[in-house]
Amino acid sequence: MNANKTAAMVLDEIRAEALRSWEQMRQKTLIAVGAATCGRAVGALEVAGVFREEIERLKVDAAVIEVGCMGHCYAEPMAFIFKPGFPGICYGYLNEGLAARLVRDFLVDGDPCVEFALAADGVNDFIPTFQDFPRGLVEQKMVMEHCGLIDPENIEHYLAVGGYGALAAALAMDPGEVAKLVKASGLRGRGGAGFPTGSKWDLCRAAGEKTRYVICNADEGDPGAFMDRTILESNPHLVVEGLAIAAYAVGAGKGYFYIRAEYPLAVERIRKALDQAGKYGILGKSVLGTGFGLEIEVFQGSGAFVCGEETALIASMEGKPGLPRHRPPFPSEAGLFGKPTVINNVKTLSYVPYILRNGADRFKETGTPGSPGTAIFALAGKLVNTGLTEVPMGTTLRQIIYDVGSGIAGNSNFKAVQIGGPSGGCLPGETLDTPIDFDSLTRAGAMMGSGGIVVLDENDCMVEMARFFLDFTQKESCGKCTFCRLGTRHMLGILERITRGEGRPEDMDLLLELAGDIRAGSLCSLGKTAPNPVLSTLKYFRDEYEAHIFEKRCPALMCKDLIAYYILPHKCERSCDACVGSCPVEAIYSNEDRIKVINQEKCVKCNSCLVACPPQYRAVVKVSPPDLAAGKEKENDERKSQDNH
Template sequence: MSYTTDHVEVHVCMGTAGVASGGHEVMEALEAEFTKRGLKNAESKERNCAAKQTGCRGLCARDVLIDVYIPGKDPVTYEHVNAEMVPTIVEEHIVGGNIVEKWAAKADYFQFYDKQKRYVLADCGRVDPESLEDYIKLGGYEAIKKALTMTPEQVIDEVKKSGLRGRGGGGFPTGLKWTFCRNSPGDHKYLICNADEGDPGAFMDRSIIEGNPHAVIEGMLIAGYAIGCDEGYIYCRAEYPLAIVRVIKAIKDAEAAGILGEKVFGTDFHFKLKLKEGAGAFVCGEETALIASIEGERGMPRPRPPFPAVKGLWQKPSNVNNVETFANLPAILLNGSEWYANIGTEKSKGTKIFALSGKVKSTGLVEVPMGITVRELIYDVGGGIPKKRKFKAVQLGGPSGGCLTPDHLETPIDYDSLIAAGAMMGSGGVVVMDETNCMVNVAHFFLTFTQRESCGKCIPCRIGTKTMLDILTRIITGQGREEDIDLLLEVGNDIKTASLCGLGQTAPNPVLTTVKYFRHEYEAHIRNKKCPARECAELIEFVVIDDRCKKCGICKKACPVDAITWEKGTVAYIDHAKCVKCRECIVNCPFNAID
């Protein structure tokens, strides 16, 4: 959907990455420049210019990103903008009509979006996240108005026919989950939005809330009406301060407009919404632990059954969906279930948002149709592996997901295909690795996270993950034993079988899949005391290969402890007494000359 305006608008990315890169300074510079030139609040629409804050549009590594909208012309995007660039952009482009080509987005920027289908993220980058009026102007809250003309059963049936599955990781059919809660007896029911996004490298939910909080609120209104809930909570981790500020403002604005509270849009539907800040425990992403946290208890999972749909928050029937699930609902209601069901695959409908990171050229937030292949995501959307290195593996599904290999590049990204391959959809974290990544160390990294985040309630997770982590630590430090690989498999499978909640049941996945697909690396660490990827510091000593060294000095500049001696026209030399084995020389050498 295109964006049109009757005056000049400059959209500035003011998501977390945009703000961190200087978004506020760019906004201030634009406002100052417009005022100085008489372009602010001008009587002539052609000369009336405004700077507008928006949410993240995905390509965070290029921030600050700005879009220049001039009536009757195609929008132009500028990358890596700072306040010093603003006067030139205003002078040459907005006033003079000539695009500043040296700063304008190039082909790889547009390649990033070519295969995306941005429906949930459609208005991120266009709507002011702190403006209810702006959201309404772009069609906001029309979906809940439509839902209120239908019966709750009709709304649930529409969601069922759409094929929408929960985007929090489990992939349970959303409409069916709603039915369980609606059919549970009780005169008071709760609706909960899970925004406790704790996966390393994942920022999908944060960006949705920061960029378009009213879309989440509208989705919750639709769900609350369909299920019969009159009260809802958005559970958001406190580490998302910008998201929290914008959600609080959106709730207050919606209440003032009569969209939340008593008699929503003049009907008999009542819905109150509150924000609950979480303390950052990863386990609170599990719905029963999240419910315990809202109640003021320590965030620990509870045995199921009873399920939350029967006995949830304060023992009342409750429904929990994540941010992305709720944000899908307005488009489904407005465009119809058939429209949505035609996107994706037979069993995985719609689009999925991924946080693409690691060894890939274009990192950021992407929304792609279900069924896109791993290859398309990494090479077509992400632009491939930088520095002419080889793709080695991709971790799909966050710290509880699994690693896939080059043999899996044609695997469709949908719920069933990923599970069959040994990975999982998860909440949407995608970490790409190249030949410089050690898969044993990767498993150690992810298990360190899940072991630290274990709530400790059940023995298999509390003791089992610590046992596995101790074994991995032995292996990467050169103390591995011949029987360690089989022991990892045995303990990992026991943890998956016996753990109480999803954290423990999936925590061994990175270890099990790396053993399955990269067993030779484990064996090299144990038998040869070597790290094939040259990453495990205890097993390597850095040397420069004379016939590979191009005598460029890049490694010396990269070394943080001045352990490399180099003079122009000479081969570099590494002083092992100073070397701290940080790997910066290996990472930065484009000629693979450090071994």
């Protein structure tokens, strides 16, 4: 049989063409604008439009392409300019004016405007590279290597950087060998639970049924997590390749992408990727000419968080409400339409091509013995540099927050890090040196979850944080298990009471008791982990609960019912009317000394005046408990009347 040879040969033929056009493209100037959803939110498409217009107007020989996200989301919109004779230079914080100037000054006149450069691609004497950033020491890219550097809507780019080579290599092997290799690599599912991927595949292979399915779980519902979205938008072919390898390994003829409805761009890009792969003979009746047939379809989720759970996901694909069911049987034995089904997370599948290309041992060199490989985290919250990062497993939270994220933004101090979304927990400063892997985080009281990290500073109230997550899980509970459905509702009720300042001393014990019951009485991990945010905040930040309950005040000045806005009379500039104009309900007035005063009855606590007050005065402050403000105002009045006498 020389079918093996054929797969690689077929791929080489396709790739030769791709390489030719890639080389051609690199010979002239190329502007790559980061246009994933994060970039688009702050105007990347407008910037790309200006680049195109100016190039047209000034008759420059250059091309503009839209690429994905490199992970440096804080600097969006950003663009890489590759001009022959220069290293590739990345510019961040772009706007329309800057884009026009770059075309004029750099592309036409040859001045690279280093004052706007963020980093360069390749070592040079003028501009540091991304590897020279503090995060460069920590980061290691296995999955995100090409994210943000290739056009996600053009399969030729992916082919030119070696794409689909792993699939060809897999096709040359026995399917069992592929599964064995993945098992040997120790790859664990990146969706949260950390189940060994190879074992999952083996289970499916061992099932008797001949019709099998593979599903890529892209129902990334955790608020605060956006790794899967970024990968799908920045390098969709990588995930397609991973899914195709999984299908080959378990002998599935049909694959699905289950993508959540809130990610329209990811859906579009995966659809395009599947189309192109079909046209190139990489998917379809005979994958790379080997006779192995694989069709892949996109199934759009409909906005139910619980559908990230695999049995609920299957129910929803079968046209039913997404309710989880008892396991076993596991989906690997009886899944979609009762057939053996492998369901893997986007990130899990993205590691598969790497393992095929480099071998299991190379993969295991990175990370910890129990959790090999890298981890991808989405950094959000009160950080200087928010974005996406890929670091080896075993990196500490401190490194991620301070080296990658450059620490806490603004004039504020670190308080806690929320990791793992609604199933995770809030960890305080003393846990920052724990190396992150699946097991250590569970021990600390949080969870790896899908990898969303939200950093909180001293202005964030931990009780409110717990209330927020309970509100989320309570709304998203599918309603099957009584404890999850009613228990979360009761917990939410108690937390709402506490944040309103009506908490009772026994509430904390009641929360603990309910948490235990919900954990024990729920079927799927949505319910099992729902109390985690409450448990971890109660464990590490009990003093805040006590302040709310006993003193009726919110130490972080966040809970609306427990704060009031107040204008410090000695700081108010008097002749400035910024706060008056910003107030949407006309609650701010000038007293006879022209000092601004807030009418507490009218105030809706919208925060506008605090933002509007010019930074040189900073006269607007929040106080808690709220009657402080009224008391202060009375004091001022009294003092004034004494002065008058």
